[in-house]
Amino acid sequence: MNIGEVSERSGLPPKTIRYYEDINLVRPLRSDNGYRSFRESDIHKLAFLGRARALGFSIEDCRTLMDLYEDETRESAQVKAVAKEHLAEIDNKIAQLKSMRETLSHLVEACQGDHRPDCPILKDLSRGV
Amino acid sequence: MNIGEVSERSGLPPKTIRYYEDINLVRPLRSDNGYRSFRESDIHKLAFLGRARALGFSIEDCRTLMDLYEDETRESAQVKAVAKEHLAEIDNKIAQLKSMRETLSHLVEACQGDHRPDCPILKDLSRGV
DNA sequence: ATAGGGCTTCCAGCAACTGGAAGCTCAAGG
């Protein structure tokens, strides 16, 4: 199967699929004409990767998860550890964004947003050095 | 004032300060020995930038905000518009992260995390292609 | 034969720095 069809079936852009091959996340075969030739198992892998990425896992995490997936002797504790760590990172990011949101929304509310130059947002950003 | 002291006073790493000069966010003078020579106004600017970045504004937003800050004829509506747009982006990111968090936390809870290979996390990631 | 679409590779660029190498400057100590 050529990359175009694989792209449609996996939901990943061709560029991304080529990139994943570059970094050895998938290893499609090659046809005589030089085209990549994907097996069903490659598509399966790519879809797996797409879903892991959609959950925010880093590429390296994805690699680890794929390896665990293909390792029959894995322990679910290993998978859970990766996921829990990622979950903690997500929580950190959410907390950070919420704190930004908090500050920023107050400032936005305090700003008249009219034709005059006075602005609490700029005032806050430029507060004492 | 040399970059080291400016770094301490502004809270930005020297590398970052040099980078901000590269992209013309600050324009320190130069001493005869070639060292950057910062004025108080430069430190003020850098602190401003640091706070804007801490609120998650992009570098380009920071540039815009700095320009507005220095423009006496600005209208606060311009500032507010930039801030509101950024706030919306933050809200989007939070929503996205929350949705990931939702899915992921369910999966993590469902995973035994023991020595056996069976794992709902991997099962979900590899669900029907 | 030619046009088009799909495929290939490779190079560059995005954001916002960060690390490291090579080398100059300056102040202090022996």
Added chain:
DNA sequence: CCTTGAGCTTCCAGTTGCTGGAAGCCCTAT
């Protein structure tokens, strides 16, 4: 006076995860 070490300089490369574009081959249809 010389050396040592910290601090400064520039420049290049790498980070993350792609994405865009150029140049060119392949295949099918007209």
